[in-house]
Amino acid sequence: MITSKMQSAMNEQIKHETFSAYLYFAMVAYFHSQNLDGMAQWMKAQAQEELDHAQRFFNHINERGGRIELQPLDKPQAEWASPIAAFKAALQHEKFITGRINDLANLADEENDRASGIMLQWFVTEQVEEEDSVSRIISMLERIGDSGHGILMADRELGRRVAEA
Ligand SMILES: [Fe+2]
């Protein structure tokens, strides 16, 4: 049985992961408005991953005999100054999420909740991957700068991403 502290912390995390999807879908819309369909495709895969993250917490609470309590979501930002500004906002958001995951892992230790600790290990690793992949895109876009040709190449490259199963 999940402790009530862990249950509410994980319910809160369902909100954060779902908001991540919401924010990334807003970026998908922004990229489409800029005719950057490849970046939109990349971000759409990212948003879908976030819904999977939310579902992992949802399932864990259920499997441990807890109760799901969905929280209200904020309205995400809709416009960014440039593609790189959007990816920088995504990185900043993922750093926030990493902090939340670390807090959850610490809580699992405090509560002596081994099952949650093991489940959260996957997220600790996933956050390393998330921050790394967005950081790489930012440095690629920094190198490209204002080159229209470079942006189109980057757009094509990012469009190759498909949602992971
Ligand atoms: Fe996530």
Ligand SMILES: [Fe+2]
């Ligand atoms: Fe990921």
